[in-house]
Amino acid sequence: MLRGLVIAGYGGHAGYAFSAAYELAKHGVELDILLPKGYEHLSKKFTRLGKLRYAVLPRKPLEPFHRGIHRWLAGFASTAWLVKEKYDFVFAAGSNFSIPASAWLKLFKGTPVYVVEDVNRFSKPAKAVKILHMLGAKVLLHWEEQKALYDDGIVVGPLHEPALHQPSDEGYLLVTLGTLGSSEVFEAVVRLSFEKVVVQTGDIDPTPFISRKPHWVFFKHVDDFHKWLAGASVVVTHPGTTAVTARLAYGKPVVIVYSKRHSPLYPREDVEMLASKLKAVFIDQVTPGNLEAALQEAAKLEKPLYENGARNASEFILRDCLKT
Structure with missing residues (x-):
């Protein structure tokens, strides 16, 4: 039996990790799953797929590098135990959280590392993925266009979480802007x-919005987010893995919002490309009127068809490990 380490990270990176772990577990692979301390709400999601381990997250989202130097040191210290472990492979979900654990195992144990690029990267690679590639990791890509980033990358198709509930239409709009959230988008939404x-x-406190729309449902995080995805009529979200899962796993109409909160992370042209690939509606001027028009347009678009990237990635990893 093969044994692997899946490095999850936070936000969309946890989505990549879950999709890969879900497929690898179906093949009988024994998994350890590394989660960041402080993101324990992810634990329930992964608990049936493998043994959960925890380590320090070196850098928080949008945090300047110099503010997290002490956590980088702690990140390496909290994963040093890995050099005593025997894994056949590492699946790294691509955030900075992937770097310490992958580096220990690649440099000191020679363990094969497979890292997934972000689904929304077309013009330049993610920094963490680039670093791991320099250390010898093989890069898994969602789209053929991403071969421009890594000519030795392996295109497996878009990785997204599987549908965990039967899709239905419960008549509600689902708005989710990922781990970071976006006050400007929420402000426009509550005016609908x-x-x-x-x-x-x-990460944004919902209290001010709850007071204005007490009959709506608000939460920061929830264990079974898929329940809400499955029942939505349409989904408004950021350019990340939720957009891919909502569109490809559940077949939901999707509006991708390019907010000020997320613009430092993703170039506009990359987000527009992602929306095009998903046959989703792209908007960057967020007003109640623009949102309503986008929702109507999204409902008219047909769901695109792609191969299951998580399944292809897991099968590639297993073939690659067994031939060595």
């Missing part, structure tokens, strides 16, 4: 006159 809306605010 819709009766049924569910809003995940991520």
